Amino acid sequence: MECKRCGICCEKGGPILHHEDRSFLQxxxxxxxxxxVIRRGESAFNPFTDRVEPAEVEMIKLAAGTGTSWECPFHQKNGALSGCTIHGDRPMECRVLKCWDTRAIEAVVFKDCLTRSDLLGADNLLLGEILAHEERCAYGAVWLSIEGLKGNSRGVCLAEIQAVLSEDMQIRARLVAQYELTLVQELFYLGQLMFRVVKDSTLTISFNNEEVQVRYTG
Ligand code: SF4
Known part of the structure; x- marks a missing residue:
């Protein structure tokens, strides 16, 4: 079999970058x-389970713009045929992906993923801020509190969720002001706004008047 250039893989999402892709970035x-950036614990598609689940590791993915599309920015459609504008330089996952035989991609997915620390380097001023944000605003803590909503300490769990999502917004506001970050830089350094990522059928989460509100709606 061979690639029929349908483009479905490039439309569904650009590749995750691995250490092997450093030369591509250079x-x-x-x-x-x-x-x-997909932060550790952030909801992401897991091809092994075919479900959206908390990511086990931090990942950096090629994706179009800062919107909601996951389509690869290098994908071009020409009639029924799809093309890659960087075919000769395409990242490792694209080179190994064969949709008719997924063994090669399964062997590399989630392994040796590039992270923000790898790209920024140890002497980058923002790295300490990013690591502190990771510690204080961990997705894992939020998912644990959401799980806790089923138990007897619903009020405490709601307060914990609200505290983390609020702190995420406060840290962003401080860093944007202190380092004069653009929206693109903010989303790369700190990932997506957590109150937009965290979803649960029992919660209503909003951001009004500079405040995150989390309500239990059962
Ligand atoms: S880099 Fe090229 S081959 Fe890889 S997902 Fe993007 S368009 Fe497709």
């Missing part, structure tokens, strides 16, 4: 707004 083919 070619400056990609801009910051084309890199999407």
């Amino acid at each position: 070619k400056n083919l990609v801009s910051l707004d084309q890199l999407r």
Whole structure:
């Protein structure tokens, strides 16, 4: 079998970048707004389970813009045929992916993923802020509190969820002001706004008047 250039894989989502892709990044083919950070614990599609689940590791993915589309920014459609505008330089996952035989991609997915620390380097001023944000605003803590809503300490769990989501917004506001970050930089350094990512059928989460509100709606 061979690739029929249907483009479905490129439309569903750009590749996750691995250590092997450092040379691809060094070619400056990609801009910051084309890199999407998936933080550890953030909801992400798991091809092994075919479900959206908390990511076990931090990942950096190629994705179009800062919107909701996961389509690869280098994907181009020409009639029924799809093309890759960087075919000769495409990242490792794209080179090993064969949709008719997924063994090669399964062997590399989630392994040796590049992280923000790898890209920024130890001497970057923002790295300490990013790591502190990871510690204080961990997705894992939020999912645990959501699980706790089923028990007897619903009020405490709601307060914990609200505290983490609020702190995420406070840290962003401080860093944006202190380092004069653009929206693209903020989303790369700190990931997506947590109150937008965290979803549960029992919760209504909103952000009004600079405050995150979390309500239990059962
Ligand atoms: S880099 Fe090219 S092959 Fe890889 S997902 Fe993007 S368009 Fe498709």
